[in-house]
Amino acid sequence: MTSSLSALDNIAWTPPKLSVIVPTFNERDNIAPLIEKLEKTLKGTAFEVIIVDDNSPDGTADLAKDIARQKAHVRCIHRVGRRGLSSACIEGMASSSADYVAVIDADHQHDESILPEMLRRVEEGADIAVGSRYSGEGSSTQGLSKRRQAGSTLATRLSGILTGKALADPMSGFFLMPRSLFNEVAPRLSREGFKILLDIIVSANRRRGGKLVLAEVPYSFRPRFAGESKMSPLIVAQFLGLIVSQISRGLLPTSFLLFSLVGASGVVVHLAMLTLAFEVLDFNFANSQLVATLVAMTSNYLLNNELTYADKKLRGRRFWTGLLSFYIVCSFGTLANVSVASVLYEANLANFLIAGIAGAVMSVVFNYAVTRMFTWR
Numbered sequence: 612m613t614s615s616l617s618a619l620d621n622i623a624w625t626p627p628k629l630s631v632i633v634p635t636f637n638e639r640d641n642i643a644p645l646i647e648k649l650e651k652t653l654k655g656t657a658f659e660v661i662i663v664d665d666n667s668p669d670g671t672a673d674l675a676k677d678i679a680r681q682k683a684h685v686r687c688i689h690r691v692g693r694r695g696l697s698s699a700c701i702e703g704m705a706s707s708s709a710d711y712v713a714v715i716d717a718d719h720q721h722d723e724s725i726l727p728e729m730l731r732r733v734e735e736g737a738d739i740a741v742g743s744r745y746s747g748e749g750s751s752t753q754g755l756s757k758r759r760q761a762g763s764t765l766a767t768r769l770s771g772i773l774t775g776k777a778l779a780d781p782m783s784g785f786f787l788m789p790r791s792l793f794n795e796v797a798p799r800l801s802r803e804g805f806k807i808l809l810d811i812i813v814s815a816n817r818r819r820g821g822k823l824v825l826a827e828v829p830y831s832f833r834p835r836f837a838g839e840s841k842m843s844p845l846i847v848a849q850f851l852g853l854i855v856s857q858i859s860r861g862l863l864p865t866s867f868l869l870f871s872l873v874g875a876s877g878v879v880v881h882l883a884m885l886t887l888a889f890e891v892l893d894f895n896f897a898n899s900q901l902v903a904t905l906v907a908m909t910s911n912y913l914l915n916n917e918l919t920y921a922d923k924k925l926r927g928r929r930f931w932t933g934l935l936s937f938y939i940v941c942s943f944g945t946l947a948n949v950s951v952a953s954v955l956y957e958a959n960l961a962n963f964l965i966a967g968i969a970g971a972v973m974s975v976v977f978n979y980a981v982t983r984m985f986t987w988r
């Protein structure tokens with residue numbers, strides 16, 4: 612009896628050696644010409660292109676599927692209700708069955724013609740090949756604004772400290788590695804933000820006991836071919852969160868740090884509102900405090916929804932039920948805060964300041980843990 616697997620033997624089929632993952636959000640006009648460029652440069656290598664699209668309003672996924680109907684080496688992962696560059700790259704790589712996986716931007720800013728060289732370096736033993744905008748003849752001048760360049764330099768320094776690897780362009784979103792290495796680190800990767808390579812390097816380097824071998828292949832960063840960049844202040848905040856999270860070795864997840872940051876901003880909002888209501892509008896203290904609390908909770912909710920949980924953003928009806936659950940959880944959080952602080956203070960275990968801080972930390976931890984269960988599931 613022939614198994615269904617061996618029946619496949621009759622079909623002409625070369626398994627791909629390399630999967631090229633292309634994350635997309637509103638890149639409709641970029642993908643067809645990019646695939647052509649990849650075909651040209653990877654001629655002779657069995658490769659496939661995996662477009663991971665987050666249901667772009669411009670119909671990138673539809674177009675990608677049209678192309679996939681014509682080309683056996685192109686497919687599309689169409690994600691609905693989710694956003695995020697890192698998680699898109701992770702899903703694309705996780706769907707690969709090739710020997711090697713690469714990630715490249717859709718907008719032609721990364722020079723695809725260095726892919727064969729990147730592949731060669733990894734075949735020769737490097738763990739990860741990084742397309743680098745700065746090293747050697749690679750130049751960063753064409754594609755980045757002055758401000759982006761300054762930010763990029765700072766980020767490079769920070770991540771040098773973090774990884775202990777002298778890498779010219781750790782912010783690169785252009786890299787290639789064996790699929791087996793990806794599988795090793797995949798469970799540890801953060802799904803948030805833009806900086807997936809940095810995250811991969813840190814995790815892989817730990818697994819290799821600090822002996823990870825990186826190969827940098829220089830290229831010149833090009834201006835975007837079509838469409839617009841998705842970089843934003845939000846992405847930068849997520850990046851800083853990732854760094855701190857990495858320094859704490861994952862003990863503090865990025866989302867917890869962002870949640871705490873938002874909580875701190877809530878204190879400022881609270882005090883500002885309290886002053887306004889009490890001093891300017893002449894409300895009595897209890898009412899002023901109530902208004903300030905509501906406004907601060909609402910602003911915390913909005914910020915967390917935009918920033919901390921950008922990947923699970925609540926919309927429509929779920930936005931309102933989420934807000935309600937957030938109010939409820941925070942009320943219990945306040946209760947936790949006050950009880951912990953009072954117990955510590957009254958049992959003479961801490962002075963008033965320490966007790967107050969312990970209470971505040973308690974409520975942040977409580978609110979974080981519980982809103983993850985009920986609000987942003």
Ligand code: GDD
Nearest residue numbers: 634635636663665694695696699716717782784840841842
């Ligand atoms: N699926 C998906 N979901 N793709 C996304 C998302 C998302 O939420 N956000 C961005 N992308 C895709 C874009 O469509 C593009 O193909 C690629 O990710 C990079 O996005 P850009 O918006 O072009 O980013 P950039 O050019 O500002 O950032 C570049 O430089 C950074 C370093 O400064 C990229 O190369 C980054 O990877 C790099 O880290």
Ligand code: MN
Nearest residue numbers: 716718720840
């Ligand atoms: Mn870009």
